[in-house]
Amino acid sequence: MTRPPETQTLPIEAPTERPTLRTVAQATGFSVATVSRALSDDPRIALKTRKTVAEAAERLGYVPDRAARRLRTGRTQVVSLLLNTEHEFLGFTHEFLSGITEVLRGTGYSVTVVPDDIGEDRLDLVRNIMRNNLADGILFTRTECFDPRARLLMESGFPFVSHGRTDFTTPHAWVDFDNEAFARQAVERLVTKGRRRLSLILPEDRFSFTQHLRYGFLSAARAAGIEHEIVAGVTLDSPTPEIAEALRESRRGPTPPDGYICVGEVTALVTMAALVDTGATPGIDADVVAKRASPIFDNIRPRIETVFEDLRATGRAMAEMLLRRMAGEPPEDLHILFKPGQPDWNGGA
């Protein structure tokens, strides 16, 4: 091995500049190119060299400059999370985001949060990210049956994972909760409790999970041969006062519902409030089964029956999948359907 001419005459520089490849190169006597290759474990570099370089880099505290790498390779080391900021989610955002960052920590990827409100052109958002190279991958929620974002991303071959399935035939990576099973289970639980007139408020029609909920609800209710209604005129995203009014309205009839299935936590609270406000007693005159994502329901009295959707695990799964997609793995087998689980009653009283 050719030892380089002695360039390192100055022993220590006081202000301790941030080390670059050049610093490491000078310290080890190799060229910048070799150091770069050594650090990426390029097999063309002698093993011994790789070790030397790795040690020097460690010792000097070398960390590659993201901007430079990004400029050179075109890869941003960034993942964008499209986040709806208009609606109320209680624990949703927090848990979901926690799961994502948990997985991404230490991978060198960072998450940027991009507000994604129905108001503007959500497609432009995605286009902007792709075109201007703002991220290597995208995560989004509130997936629609024929989600235009998914379509665009698929056409471009851009890595993404959706929270929720689509109806496209081309496969893509997704993570979803089995809302059909949830609805079915909820119906069964209410039926078991002797409830005969079930009520459900659905999300907006364009979301794919709306279809799953509807199907699960309708088929289970029909199978059980009981009365059932899907509350008209409001959706999960309606302002809570409207939802409350719709619920109270539906209770004014001669035979009001005696079993409620709530897909969101807020809706569950609204439902409970509507019951109380119309003179009914939850647990006596009607039962409520709710999907819950946060532990708050442990502390609601009277207790509500809940089915747990683990959003932190969802975030984790989506981040892991996105990593695999960005590493080039085909989307064919990248999906997870979370089954409704029991809440982790770690003693919630």
Added chain:
Amino acid sequence: MTRPPETQTLPIEAPTERPTLRTVAQATGFSVATVSRALSDDPRIALKTRKTVAEAAERLGYVPDRAARRLRTGRTQVVSLLLNTEHEFLGFTHEFLSGITEVLRGTGYSVTVVPDDIGEDRLDLVRNIMRNNLADGILFTRTECFDPRARLLMESGFPFVSHGRTDFTTPHAWVDFDNEAFARQAVERLVTKGRRRLSLILPEDRFSFTQHLRYGFLSAARAAGIEHEIVAGVTLDSPTPEIAEALRESRRGPTPPDGYICVGEVTALVTMAALVDTGATPGIDADVVAKRASPIFDNIRPRIETVFEDLRATGRAMAEMLLRRMAGEPPEDLHILFKPGQPDWNGGA
């Protein structure tokens, strides 16, 4: 003005590469340097030229490459939000983040979320961001009286805004909620309702807002000459079962509290549950005043009295301040103390 030699002989290229400064330069006949300066409205460039260039850039859909700019200038156009992922905040994260992104949208800055859990060395996190140039500014929450992150950032002159004040004498930018006033108001409201034995659960001692709450609570309670206790052995961050147990325990005495001040939403629910579970009726045997950040309390029955902390506005304010800090404004006058407001009862029943 010297018209350049005709370089643009090829009229249209099919694959439509992403335009760079060079593209715009070629299209206008100016040099890359001029185009760059023109786009940044450099007064040295003739006004007419600036206009021409701006138009061409617009027409071609030119957007500066962030990586290149970042490499050259050292500025990242990124803001890091240090987010605690361990604790439960209900609407906190969502509202806060929404406020931040709302302000940052269109400024060219993006937000990255960095998990900041007490477990690891939170200082290293900050050091890492500064050293490796991962952001131009930092936002963080859960500020401590002598917050080491704040100290480090101040020493380095790195732009940041904290959610919460510190006890340092050197000024820095912060946004805070007047928790002292909140505690005081809460005491007064309970006293007005005839409550004589007040109870409060505080956050961990090291947080600066804990001191404000304590002071407000103690001084108001003493002024009113009524009994008061700060629940021992648990904090706001304790697991909810522990909080619940502590509350039930405190109700076992001969004269249990009849007025509760809850600093968090979860705690408020736990308190309500503890009351019910020990046979007391909220609103009759005891009253609860809670700080609320999300609208869910509109839908809790019986209704709780709440004081609203607008976290979306807090996020907005912090983002705005950070922009000003990053633009070089000194921190002297950059602080906002949000006064406890009335909840925006837009009709919640």
Added chain:
DNA sequence: CAGGGGAATTCAAACGTTTCAATAGACCAT
């Protein structure tokens, strides 16, 4: 008409990587 001054523009270097193509040895077989 030399040359000073100012306005407008351009040149070229630099930021820190990655990577293609080239080079330098070493070893082996002719």
Added chain:
DNA sequence: ATGGTCTATTGAAACGTTTGAATTCCCCTG
């Protein structure tokens, strides 16, 4: 010695900006 093959390393260009210094051009003054 000559050439070939293989391994280990290096030189240099490129990614798209920004910016200090240089250049060009024109007008004006003496």
